Structure formats: structure tokens, C-alpha cells
Amino acid sequence: MTTTYYADEETRPRKRRGRRALITLLVLLIVLAGVLVAADRVAANFAEKKIAEQVSQEVAAQNVQSAPPEVSVGGFPFLTQVLRGNYEEITIVMRDVKGDVNGDAVNLPQLNVVAHDVAASIDTLRSGQGDVTAKTVDGTGTITYDSVTALINREGLKLSEREGKLVATAPIVVPGINQQFTVTGSADLSVQGRRIQIKFADATAEGLPAVPLAQQVVSNFIRQISINVDVPALPFNMELKQVDAKPDGLAVTATAKDVPLNS
Numbered sequence: 290m291t292t293t294y295y296a297d298e299e300t301r302p303r304k305r306r307g308r309r310a311l312i313t314l315l316v317l318l319i320v321l322a323g324v325l326v327a328a329d330r331v332a333a334n335f336a337e338k339k340i341a342e343q344v345s346q347e348v349a350a351q352n353v354q355s356a357p358p359e360v361s362v363g364g365f366p367f368l369t370q371v372l373r374g375n376y377e378e379i380t381i382v383m384r385d386v387k388g389d390v391n392g393d394a395v396n397l398p399q400l401n402v403v404a405h406d407v408a409a410s411i412d413t414l415r416s417g418q419g420d421v422t423a424k425t426v427d428g429t430g431t432i433t434y435d436s437v438t439a440l441i442n443r444e445g446l447k448l449s450e451r452e453g454k455l456v457a458t459a460p461i462v463v464p465g466i467n468q469q470f471t472v473t474g475s476a477d478l479s480v481q482g483r484r485i486q487i488k489f490a491d492a493t494a495e496g497l498p499a500v501p502l503a504q505q506v507v508s509n510f511i512r513q514i515s516i517n518v519d520v521p522a523l524p525f526n527m528e529l530k531q532v533d534a535k536p537d538g539l540a541v542t543a544t545a546k547d548v549p550l551n552s
Contacts, residue, residue: 339414354387374410400430421550431538455534463503470494485518
């Protein structure tokens, strides 16, 4: 009995010391994790700030007007990306993008650019000297219907989206008939280089008399509102690939490869 009692007494301190060591280890791991997360965030803030400065210079060099770009870097852990000088994904948000085409302004309330596989060494970010390049860049933005309407310059014209199609409505007056009609037509959209082609067809007007003169007025309307929209040079040499009608405007998609993000 005495021997067993002393054995129990000897094992209890060992158990306590083992628990204290485990707790200490857990605390150290938690602190270390916090330090690494903080360091990761500091590195992210540093890179985002420096890349934003580089992007702003590049955008200014291309004569594209916009609010200061907002840059965020994806991927985790971030610190390893900084040390490698290679970033999985960088998102650049440009607001109030404005371009001038033959005296006519084309506005994009927001242009979202995602750069993939971006190479930017620490020395380049620190000094501002050297190249920041992306393997691929994808951009999406929306040209407002107000901008397109201003280019068409047709009184009373309204543009909208209906079932994925661009739809136009406008009042027309047929000579010799003292009555106003509302004509509606849908358009086919296509991309040719830096140009968006808007081609309307199959316009109708409820109550319009089935006479040649009235049909000629509708045909003239279709020709007038079928236009080409020249899109200004997009940042990072992105090329238009697709255009779709959306509720808030014409959604454009653009891409580029092997793109310098700094001037």
C-alpha cells in the first residue's frame, strides 16, 4: 500500500508538467500563427499599394481617364507569393472610365480587370524599376445605354434589354397622318476589332397603317439607329471579344496576353 501511494504521488507532477508543456506549445503555435497572418497581411498591403501605383502610371500613359485603380491580390499564403515574385491573381477595379472617340464620350461606370500569373519581383515593387507582367488579363465592363443613345442622337430613343436582346423604342410620325406611333425593334450585336456593331431589324409599331409610306418611315428609323460604336483603347492593350445586352447597358468582355501592368 505504501509503495503504491508513493508511485501515484510521483506520476501526478509528471502529468501536470506534461499538460503545462502542451498548453505552452499550443499558445506558442497560436502566437506564431498570428504573427504569420499579420506578416502576410503586411506583405499584401505593401504589394497592393505598389502595384496600384504602377497600374495608375500605365493607365495614365494610355490616356484613359478613371478614378484611381483599386488593387487587390488573391491567393494565400500571400507572403510566399511576394518572396517568389509571382502572384496567382490580381484584381484591378477602375471606376468612372471615360474615353473619347471622334469627339464622342464613351463611359464605363466600372471596369473590372483580372490579371493572372503576374510576375513582379520585390526589387521592382520597391524601386518602381523593372517589369510587372501578367500572362493573361481579362476585363469586363458595361457601356451605359445613355452613352449609346447619345451616339445615336435620335430624339425620344430609349434602349433596354429584353430576354437577352438589345431593344430600342422611339416615337415616329408618318407624314400625312396626324398621329404619333411608338416603334420597337431588336438588334443583333457583334464585335469587329475595337468596334461594336449594332444592327436593328424587325421593327414594329402598334396601329401603324399598312401603307408604303409608313413602312418607309420604319425602315428609315432602323437605318438611323443601326450604328457602329467605336470603343476607345482599353487599358493593358485588351481587345474586345464579346458584347451582350444587360439591364444596365452593353456588357463588354476583353482579353490580352503577356501584358505589362506598368509603364
